[in-house]
Each structure stands twice: as C-alpha cells, then as structure tokens.
Amino acid sequence: MPPKKNKAKKNEKEEDWEAALPEVVETEEDKIAKEKKRLKREKQKQKKNEEEEGIKEEVDVDATEECNKATDEALLMLEKKRLKRERQKQKKEAGETDPEPEPEKKDVKKKGVGNKKMSLLKELLAKKQQEEEDRIEAERLADIAFEERLKQKELDELEAQRKREEKKEAERLRKEDLKRRGLLETAEQVKRRLRAEAFLESKGVEIPVRAAGAEPAKEGGKGTFIIDKKKKKAEALAAEKIRKAKEEEKAAQLAAENEAKAIAEAANKKAEEAKALVENEDLDDWELAEIVIPGAENAPVVGEKAAAPIKKQESVETNDSSDEEEEEESSDDDSSSEDDADEVHKDQLSKEEVATMIRKRFEARKIKNEANTSPTKLRAPVICVLGHVDTGKTLMLDTIRRTNVQSNEAGGITQQIGATCVPAEAIKERCKLVSTFSAEKMLIPGFLIIDTPGHESFANLRNRGSSLCDMAILVVDIMHGLEPQTIESIKLLRKRETPFVIALNKIDRLYGYESNPKKDIWKHLETQPQNTQLEFRDRFNKVFGEFAEQGINVALANVNTDLDDYYSVVPTSAFCGDGIGNVISYMTNFTQERLTKRISFSNELECFVMEVRQLQGLGTAIDVVLLNGTLKRNDILVLTGTDGPIVTPVKDLLMPQPMKDNRVKNEYTNYKKVKGAQGVKICAKNLEKVVAGLPMFVAKNGDELEILKEDADNQLKNALTAIKKKPEGVYVQASTLGSLEALLEFLKVQKIPYSNVNIGPVHKRDVQKAAVMLEHKADYACILAFDVKIDPDAQRFADKEKVKIFSADIIYHLEDAYLKHREELKLRRRKENEHLAIFPCKLRILPENVFKTRDPIVCGVIVESGQLRKGTPICIPSKDKLYIGTVSNIQKNHEDQNIAKKGDEVCIKIDNTTGDAPRLYGRHFTHEDILISRITRETIDVCKSHFRDDLSKEDWGVMVELKRLLDIY
Template sequence: MADSKKNRAKNTKDAASSSTVSKNKNAKPTKEDLRSKKLDAIKQKLERQRQEEERLRKEAEEEERRFQEEQRKLEEQKRIEAEKREHRKKKEKERRQRLKDEGKLLTEKEKENRRRAVELAQARGLDLQSMRNNAKKTTYTKLKKKPQAQQQQSRPSFSTEGEKSESPTVEEKAKEEVEEVNSDEEKGWEDLAAELEEIEKQGMIDNVTNNWEEETVQEEEEEVIDDTEVKGEISPSPSTSGDAAAHEPSDKSSSLKASEDQLTEEDKRRLIEEAKVRIAIQQQKLEAPATERVLRSGVICVMGHVDTGKTKILDKLRNTNVQSREAGGITQQIGATNVPRENIIHATSMCDYFKPEDLKMPGLLIIDTPGHESFSNMRIRGSSLCDFAILVVDIMHGIEEQTKESIEILLKRRTPFVVALNKIDRLYQWENYPDICVKEALSKQKDVTMKDFKERFKAVVQDFAMMNLNVELFYKNENPTEYISMVPTSAHSGDGMGDLLAFMCKEMQRRLYKRLTFSEELKASVMEVKEIVGLGTSLDVILVNGRIREGDTIVLAGQEGPIVTTVRGVLMPAPMSELRVKGNYTHLKEVVGSCGVKIIARDLEKALAGFPLYVATDLAERLYYSEEVTHGLKSALTSISVSPVGVYVVASTLGSLESLLTFLRKSNIPYSGISIGTVHKKDVMKASIMVERDNKYAVILAFDVRVDKDAEKMAAEVGVTIFTANIIYHLEASMNEYMENILQENRKKHADQAVFPVKLRILPDMVFNKRAPIVVGVHIEAGLLREGTPICVPSKNNIVLGRITSIENNHKAVSEARTGQEVCIRIDPIEGEAPKAFRRHFDHTDMLVSKISRESIDVVKEFYRGDLNKEDWKLVMELKKMLAII
C-alpha cells in the first residue's frame, strides 16, 4: 500500500515536470534573445567580409609582385638582346672594316663587273662549275703563301691540250672580255673559277651586312635564309643547274619545300620582290645582240571554219593521214607538229623565188586548232602563242561563222596571217599541177576554170571587205602592210602547198626577225592535259623559247592552286608527226624551243591547260611564279565552277572538257561535277546524288573516254544514265534528245496545271450561244489562247465562266491562236459549278482573261518557258496585278 502511494506520487511529479518543459518549449523568445541572435549574425557576417577582404588584398599583392617580377625579367631580356644586338653590330662593323682593309669589300659596280664576267664566261659555253671543282683552291688552305711568281708557275691549266687546239679562239675571246671588265689585273680562267667562290662569299657577307638589323637571335635560321638568298642572287648556269637537277630531282624539291616552311610571310614577300627584280634584269640581259642572233623555229597556228581543210593541209605537208583517223574526220583537240628545215626545203623546191639559203629558221612548229563552234577556247589558246597564222578559207563557201571569229581573234592579238584559199581542186575542170608553183598552175588552166576562179575569188574579196579587210593574191600583193596575201591551195591535190610554206617563211623572216630570235628566257604554255596508259597524266607543252630539262622544278596552274612538281621525263614526237596522235616518242634529257613536247611529272591530275609553264631554279623564283599563277587562276576557275544540281561531265582532256562545258552553258544545262579520264565507280557514285535531288540530271556525259565495266553495272543499278561518244556533236545531240524527252514527259504530266496568259474582247455580232456552252467570237488582244484555258471576268469580281474546249478559225479547228487573230471559242462550265450565261453574268463590254494562279505560273516557267515570248511575259505581270496574285 505504501509502495503504491509512492509510485503515484512519483508519477504525479514526473507529469508536472513534463508539462513545465512543454510550456517552456512553446513559450515565445524574448526581445533580448532576438537581439543577441541578430548581433551574433552581424558579427559573423563582418568576420566573413574581413576575411574576404584580407584574401583579396593578399591576392592583389601577389599579383603585383608577380607582375613586377615579369617586368623585371622582360627588361632584363630586352637589355640582353640590346647588348647582343650592339655586340653583333660592332662585330659586323669590325668585319666590314677588316674586309675593306684587305681589299675584299667590293662596290656595287665592282660586283656587277664580276657578275658580267661570270655570265660572259657562261655564255661562251665554259663550264665554270667543273673548273672550280678541279682547281687547287690554295686560297682556302692553311699552308704558307708562296711567292707570286711561284704561284703563277704552279698554277694548273683547266683545259687539256686537245681542248686548247680545238677552241683556242673561244678562250682567248672570253679572256679579252674579262680583261675589259676587270682592267685592274689580268686573270686566267682559273682565277675566274676562284672568283666564283669569292663572289658567293661576298654575296653572303653583303646580305649579312645589309640585313644585320633585321636578323633574329637564332643563328641557324639566319644561315638558312641567307643561303637561300645567295642561291637566288647567284643562280647556276643553265647547263650546271640542269645536270644537278637531273641527278637529284627529289632532293631539290624536298629542300625547296623545307626551306619554304621555315620562312615567315615577311621573308617570303622579300624573296618574291627580289626574284621579281632579278627576273626582270635577267630578261634584259638575255636579249641577244643583232650580230649574234640565232633564229628559233617559227610557231604557226592553223585556224578557220569547220571542214575547210585545216588538218588536211597539215596532212599534205607531213605526208600523213591524221584527218581520216579522227572521230568523224573532225579535229576536237589541239595538235602540234614539228617540221624540220629539210622538209621545208623539199616542199618548196618548185618555188623559184625561194632558195634554200634564204631559209634561216631551223624549222616550223605548226599548231592545228578545232574549227567547231564549241571549241572557241582552243582557238584562242592556239593563237596566243603563235608567231604567224594560216587562215584557211573554203573558196567554194567564202567566209563562214567560225572564220569570222578566228579573224577577230587574230586582229585582237595583232597576229600577222596569210589566207589559204583552199579547195581550188573543186573548181570546174581544174587540172592538178602539184610540182609547179601555183601561179604557173593557174596560167595553165582552161578559160572556163579561170572564169570560175575569178568569180569565186571576187566573192571572197567582198566577204573580207565586209569586215574592213583588204586582200590580194600573194604574187600580186605589192603592199603587204595594207593588203592581206592569199595563197590558192588544194590540200587534196597538193597545188599551192609549196607556195604557202615559202611565203610564210619569207614573211616571218622579213617581219618577225627580232621576235624569232632564240632566247634563254623561258616561254612555254600548257596546251592539253592528257591521261596516258602506263605514264599517268601528262602535259602537252608548246615550248616557244628557252629550254626544259629532265629534273627541272616546274610551276603551273591547277584547279586548286599552283602546282609545283619535278619533271620526270621529256618526250619528243618524231619529226613531221602529230603530238596528239599516239606513236613513238623520243626520250630526251633537254629540249630547246620552239617545239611541241610531252612532259611527264607527278601531281598533274588537276593541272589546267591554257596557262603558262614556269621553271624555278630556287625558292625565291618558286614563290614568285606561284604568286603569278595564283593571280591567273582567279579568273579562270570561275568558268569551271560547278552547281549543286546538274549532270556529271567526263572528258579525255581538259580542252575537250572546257568545250563540252561551253555547250552545256549555252544550252542552260547545269553541271555538278567534272573529271578527266576513264569513267570509274567513284564518278557514278557522285552522279547518283542527283537521283534524289533531281532525277533528270542523274546523267554522265562521257566524251572520248572509256567506261569501266564495274561503273557501267553500278550505273544501271542506281539509275544513272551514261552517254558516250567520240564526237562532241553526237554527245550534244544525245543530251539534247534526252532533255527534250524529259521535257515532253513533264509537259504531259503538268498539262492540266499550265495556264497561258490571254486577253480576249467579245465581238458583239458573234454571240452564237449564250449559255452552257457559251459560243462566241472573240478578238485576241494579247497573249496565247489554247484549249483547256480557264476564263474569268475581272470586271465581275473575277467570276469564272468555264474552260475553253475548242477553238475554230475560218471554220477549221485549231489548238491555239495568237495575238491579233479573231476566232470562235466554246466555253464549257467547270464541273460542279453553276453554268454562267451571257448578258446575265457578263456582256460584250467585259474583257475576258485567263484565270492564272501562282501554281500555273510556276509550271509555265519550268516546262513551257520557250512557248511564251517577251510580250506574253509582260501580260503575265499585268494579270498578276489584276488578279491580285502574289
């Protein structure tokens, strides 16, 4: 009992204490408590701010200390560089003063005299490089110097006994010239060879001395740049550089590449400017004196209309048959033929007025150009390099379209030319006399033949007069500057061919003697880019002047920029053979202009024809010529730009490709890709993109190329059409036929959507039926009226009367009528709409027009554009405003 009472008391006490705690918990904090909490929060915030400020202050101090340290280091570095620069300046001044005291510091005039002496020796044909290699270079050894008399006695001779006996005059002349230049001291050719070393050393010293302020601290870079500059200033002789390049073509190319990578843009620009000045000076020096001029082969270009006999004339001169082997007998590529002097003498033997001794040129280089319209780019390319031109005119047809274009090209380029009045064998009762001159052959013809000749000749003279040109027969022409000479010829029988050659040679030697002088200055142009089985892509090059060697570094134009490569092979066709015809080639180490050659090299797949070809002897010239090529490419590449949508074009040469692209541009056919060579699977894959974009352009045009079997199989699977042809006009006809079929299919498909613009005025006395159908006579004010055209009345809120179902003109049914005609039309109501009646919905005072729409205008633009003339399109614009079409 007592324990239970104690427990109850204990429980009561616990309950009281718990209730007190709960009351304390539920009690609100006092103001003092809140104030103290707030003060604590403020103190904590201030402490955090103080700590943050302290951290920022320390960081600022650290940053300031680091900045001052960097400034101190930078100033120290500048001071060191200034000391080095001052030391280098002092060193260069001391070196210059030492050279001046030793007599090795030459003036510009003295250096120029030495260069002239070296160049003169090179021009005399003396190999100074071998002389320098064989000489005892006592100047560079550490042995004691011998007395001057002893040195002269021990001085070796560079030429053997045989050489002295063979060419003593050349050596004596060269010595005399050198003595004139350097009159201070007499020198032998051994001294001259030693001078080369001195000049090179002097050139390096001068470059270092003149550019010491621009040099960087790195001595290795200085040596690379200075060595490059010396190579640019003192380039080896043509024979020496060619031999060295022939032995190590790959090393030369790689070294040039490595040197270019180490140069800055400023260095490159400096080298380009130096090369520009050096090349200009070199061109002036290469002009031979009038007394020492040696003529090169003259370059002849044969131009004229298609089928006038251009290639046949060359076949007669060469005794070949190239024309019959060409596809369709049509020239579609530029060709070149080397004609030796012996052949010219033989071909002109019947001309008494032209003797063999009168021929000073070593031969002729004749360029044959295509005459078709699409090949205008090749005619321009062929005429750009020629010295003289043969304009072939068919006496039976006179001046034709491409003949006029050729005359304009020749007059624009100021190229002298002679007119070959070809096909005289077609004159009435013409008798062939190929073994006598054409003047005598004409005198032996019958009267009726001469009458026919005079009439046709007079017609040709009138054709030239229409172009403000005077012409006369070559043997009657007493004023060649005012009158263009004409030589009657027959490429079939050979009449007049000798006279043509003789006249050209005489005129070229009389009027172009200075231009025909051979010069070492390179002038060459890429005529064609071809792919040869076994050799890869090659260049057909017309070399007018200068020389090209195996191993030379050449710079030419490419589709993606300048191409720098090394000549791996130089192939020369046989004399009197066509360059473009496959045959036996002679592999040569060197060729001299003028001639047509084939060059084999790497990376020629994207080379462009029609641009000049340069030979670079050092890095500076390579940079300069690359810049020249880049400028020429900017305008040329725009003509080969492709479209996102279009056909794919493949051709055997770039010239043929350009001609095909010219045709496509005239026909408004876009092209999305181009290629040269065989059609492969990759070409089909590129063309197959058009299957999704625009199916009608999923076409490959392959001109004069082979189609790979795998590519042909793949094209059939993916839906690509391939057109192949060896004649460009056959390919054009196939493409035109294909595009016409596509157009006709689309026209049939969209015939219901096509609405042509027309404006009609109702004839009041010609209303035959007023309602369903409406039959009235109308006068066509403007536009084109066709069956199926919906008709509306703009003055009555564009109410639609129906469609024209028939048209009659003079009681005859017609499908269409044009502006100014008066016809009877039948208008049937549109299905599903209430019929309209005359006088209720419209009358004769209302103008009727076709109900065009935005969709119908787009369809007409795409598929019927050629059916509308300029006035019709003006009416379309008028109806758009009238019917509120956007």
C-alpha cells in the same frame, strides 16, 4: 591488522582520485581529438601540395611524430581510468559500504597529488601545441622561400632574354652599317677576292696589306670586312704610298698594256657579232675585272689587264655549238651569283620582301636573256593552220609531211608530239624550184607546225600565251569562199595581231586544170588553158570581195608589194601538192625578214602544255611545245593541277626518232637536253592532274619554288574567275581549259546558262555544288561533263541527290542530251500543274443560241480575245465578279474541242461548281454581260512558269487586262 586497514584506505583514496580525474580532463580530451583532426588535415594538405608542385623541400616532421606519440599515451591512460571508474560504480550499486571519510589532511594530500599530475598533463599538451605551431610556421616560411626562388628565376630568364634581343639588334645594326658602307661580303665575294689577289700576285702586282681593323670577321658562314674608323687616316697614307710606288712601275708596264689593247681592237668586230655569247664566256677573268680591292688605287688598271685574255679568247671561239654551251654555262653562273647576292640578308627579310626580291631576280634574268638575243640566231617559227571544216587543213599537213617520200620513208620530216617539225633540209628540198627562194639566205632552222583540230584549240593557246603562234596559214576553199568558221578565224587572228598567209586551196577543181607539184605555182598557172586562168581570176575576185567585206585587203603573193596593208594569197592544191612549196617559201622569207626580233632564240623559258595522255610502258606523260629556252633532264617543273600546283622533276625528254615515219608507235629517243622550238613529250611523276593549255615553269633554285607554285595556282584561278557565270545555270566540267572555253562558247550560243565550271574528273564535291540548283531551279541541277571521267562515288552520290550527269566526247551530243532532259522535265511539270493553269479569255453570249438557262447552262458564245479551254472557271465582272461555274465541254459543229481561240463561235456547257445555288441565265446575268476566265495570282504564276510558250503576246495582254478587272496584284 591495522596496517592492512591503512593500506586498504590508501588504495581507496587513489581510486577516488582516479575516478575524479576523467571529469577534470574531459574537456582536454575533446581538445586533443580536435587537434588530432586538424593535424591530420594539415598533413593531407601538405602531401597534396608536395605532389602537385613536386619541387618543395622536405619538412622535418620529428616533432609531429613525438606529439602524436604523447597524445596516444595520454589517451590510453585516460581510457584505463574511465574503465576502472565504471567498475567501481558497479560495486557501489551492489550494496558495498562507502569507505570512511579521510581526515581533512588526507584530502589536502590527495588534492595536491591530483594537481601535480594535472599540471604535468597540461604542460605536456602545451608543449605539443607549441611544437605544432612551430612546425606550421616552418612550413609557411618554406613556402614563402620557394615562391621567392621562382620569382627570382623568372626575373633572371627575362633579363637573359632581353640581353639576347639587345645583342641580336646590335648585330643587325652592325651588319646594316657594314652593308651601307659596302664592307659586307658574301662567301662568293670572298672567293672572288681571294682569286683576284692570287691572280694579281701571279702577275707581279703587289697587294697592299690590310689594316688591322679590316680583317675579315666570320659570322654565320658569311664573310664581312670591318674597318676600324680610328685607323682610317693611316690607311689613306698607306694607300698614297702604294699609289706612288705603282706610278713608278706604270712606265714599265705601259708597253705591255698597249700590246693588249692592240689585240683587243683587232678582235673587236668579231666580239660585237657574238657579244651575247662571249660576255659571260670566261667567268673567272670577267669576275676579276669587276672586283675592286679595298685600299688598292690601281684597280682600274687590273681591269684593263684582265680584259686582254678575254678578247683573245673571243678571237679563238668559232664553233657555234661551243658558243651555245658557254652561253648556257655563263647564264647558270650568273644566276648562281645573283642568288648568292640575294641570300646576304634573306634570313632577316620578311616573306613578302623575299618574294619581291625573287620576282626582281626573275625580271633581271628576263631582261638579260632578251638582251642576249641575236638576229643571226633564230629559232623555228611556230605555224598554225586554220580554216573552215573540209577546206583541206589536214590534207595540207599530210602533203607537207609526205615531202620526198622514198621507200616509205619521210625524207627529213619528223612528226612531233602535237606538232609537225619541218627541218631546214626539207624546206630547201621543197622550195628549190621556187623562184623567190634562196637556200643560202635561209637562217631559220625549220618550222614547227601546230596540228590544231579547229580554231578552238588555237584560241585557247593564243589566250594562254600570245607569243606561241608566230604566223598562221588560213586555208580558204576557192569553190566556196569565206565560210562562218573562216570568218571567226579571221577575227581571232586580227584580234591577236598574228600575221597570216591565205592558202586559196582546191585549185585542182578548176575546169581543165593540169597538176605539176614540182613547179613554181605562178609559172605553172601561166601554162594553164585560157578558160582555166579566167575561172581562177573570177573566183579570186569573188574571194577578194568577201575579204573586203571583212575589212581585209588581199592580193596575190607574186604582185603584193605592200605587205603592211595587204595580206598575200597563194593558190594551192593540198590534194596534188601544187603551191605547197610557194606557201613554205613565203613563210620562210616573211618570218626571217619581218619577224626577226620575235623569233630570235632566247634563254628565257617559254613552254606550254598541250595535252596529258597515257603512254604504254611509260605511264602518264605531257605533250608540251617548247618555244624558247632549254629543258634538261632532272629540271624541277612547276605545273598547274586541278587540285593545286604540281612540283616534279623531269624523268625523260622524249621525241620521235628522226628520219622515221610518224605512224611508227613508241619509237622515241630520250634526250638529256632539248632546245626550242620543239614539240616534246615529258615523262615525270604526278602528272595525272595537270591542266593542259597553260604555261609550265622551271625552278632554277629552291627558293623560287614557292613563288612559281603561287603563279601556277593563280593562273588557273584567274582563268576560271575570268569566266562570266550566272547565278542560276548548269555545272560544266571539261578536261582542258581549251575544251572548257569551247564548250562555254557553244552553250552561250545555245542560251544555256552556266553557274559554275571546273577542270578535271567529276568528283563528289562537284556534285554537291551542282545540287545547290535543286533549291532554285531543278532544270539546272545537272553536270555537263565533256571528255572527262566520272568518279563512281560521285555517280552514286548524284543518283542519291537526284543530280543528272551528262557525259560525252562530242559537244553536240552533250547539248542534245541536256536539251532532251530539259524537255522531259518541262513536260512532267506541265502535266503536274495542268489543273492549276487557267488561260485568259473574254466571251460574249449569243442570245439566239441559248439552249439551257439553268444548271448546267448550255449556250453559244463567241471568243472575243484570249483562248478558252476545258476546265476554265467563268465569272462576270459586271455583276460584282459573280462566279457562275466551270466550262466542262466545248463543241464546234457538233464536234468536241479542247480549245477555242479568238473569233471562234462555239457552244459551251457550264457546270455549277460554286457550291452555292445555281446561277440562272436571265435572272443573274444576260447576254449583255461579258464572261471572263476567273484567274488568280497562283494561276498566273503557273502560266508564267510552265505554260509561257503556250501564250502569245496578245494573250499576255488579255491576262494583264483581266488582272485589273479582278483586282489582282
């Protein structure tokens, strides 16, 4: 039994130790919990950083897992001991006896065991804490290493970028140095050099071997020659040896060279006549003559030798058409070579420098084309017909078109688009009976007569391009003389310095005149009856005096010897056809003798858009006048549009079929190429918004597009900004620039101001701009749309904003509609402000005609100045501006009147409207006091705004006098 008792005591001691253990390690348990939370936060932070950066290295977490496992085991053991201690406590409370105390020796043993276990636990916790600190330190070091790697990577990239820039700068400097020394060649120049070397080798000329430093270096597709400076001296010695060898061969070649020079001198005269055509004829040989081979001293000899086949080729060319084709090809090749030269450093130039370079190319091309003109190669002069309404302009054109009508065919006459082309054969046929005409001396290929409906279109075309019209026909009615539109046309022609001939039309209306259109008009006039000749002389003298009043000297064409100071007059009859041949003959001789330089054909393109129209089956097309140059199919056009520049290729070039009546519709011939001067119809895409009346451009190269687009955009902006606009006025919209200018000129005459203008259909943005006037003056919140379409959305928006849109195809209808609208607004505003308007007046009472002295006062008065109307308030300035009432009735001779003017004697009734006690005649005022209308600043402003026309200048003077009396400022 004793053993059992000792065993029970031992168990009780162990339980006592286990019960005391929680108190000892309770503080450690808190530390473990806190450490666990900190580790958890660190873990979450680490996970977040790894997700954001995505590039950190993995960290070893084995120590962390071991620490976590040990912590969990320690916590589990402590929890078991705590439960056991609680059970023991419950037993004690139930009455169990305490065990006997152990001897002191046992306590020491128990204490030693507990200390041992405690030390083990502390060591475990210390180990765990050290491992955690090591892990945190490892993470910190890993972060520092990662940041160092990033910084090093950035530094490496910066260093690489710096090296690339240094290399690029060194390359640029090297190329500039090569260009400055003339050693940089383009791909085209390399081709020419190789061709030249091959040509020289075929002729037996030895090509010197290049130095090693002069080998071509290919870079970026551009060929360049780099010469080694160290071997410069050796090159010079080699060149000297070659030169001496060539001098020995020179004697053998001298005979061949003299023979080539003789051939060149024999063809020299013909070369001078066709110089412009032949200079660019054989580009290969011409290019060879211009190339200088580096290191070859006899290059000039090569040029002389290469000139011989060119001269020989010159003597062979006789066909005009082939000359034209060769000239065009040479001009194209020249432009391509210029472009290749321009592209040498284009990548290294700024946008402004590239634009300057391209514009210099345009100038060089223009100068070259002008230099290549020939006095023997002329284009068709452009003729405009001007004059007053009903003077016979259209009838004269119809007569010219009906030349040699046989079996309903127009003999040699082609009706062009917006122009009438009269070929040389028709001119010769029409003028063969004119004594001053010589068919053999005729050089021009025909006439291009612009069919302008009045002078406005002509003025527009002249403003857009001063060279469009070369000469004009001014038609004057011999029966009426100079009329307003004729005088305006004269001023326009003199302003533009355009030569013109005066057609004195309607001579068939002279009494006794007999018509003969197939005879010279001067010889025919001599055969007329004497009285007819006298009447013609009298009417011509009258017209002569009217021209002299305008500062113009005129003379009959058959006696005019001073063409510089006197304008020629040719009598005509457009109805009968008399004198038409003389007018054509005069224009032919005048243009080809005195305007040779102006009408010489040039390859420089001059083309103007006349009209934009719809063609059935073809879509939108533009009618253009091609003055100079050549248009080809697939040319890239740059045109001015209402919404910006338009770039489109030419699809078709159409002209009516020759030898066909002009009334035949849709009978067009498609051409691959058209030369000026012609009227052409161009079919292409996106032509709906082209602005008529402006020049058209053609881009020969892709890099020219941006410059031409800028020019096309600027010419419309410049035209619109040049129009002087008012701060307040109507909004004007027209279809073309010419019709816009005509409409603005008309509005200026009618004194209708305009605040903004535009070209093209009316859109919503136009309504928004016009609606601005609603805040200033509602009269001007309207759009005058001349010959344009109105967008439905714009119309609905205008109705909503109360902006009126007037649309018409005739200027006069547009004006009538606007003036009617303005009058309606004026009447409505007058009616709205009628009760506010007080007109100025001064009245004197007639004492013998005072019928009632108190409210209402009835008395007779005389109007000394101004005008008296019903509803006028009356006051007396001499009685401290005493207000006595309002005039409610006016009678004269027992008849009611609405108004009484200066000098009228009328009877008036004054009602008390003061709100105070009535004023009495005899107490408050007498006949000696002057009565005046009681005006205010508001009433004055209303009269100025809405009733200005109802007040005369004298009435406004009375208004100013009353302002001073009533102290109104």
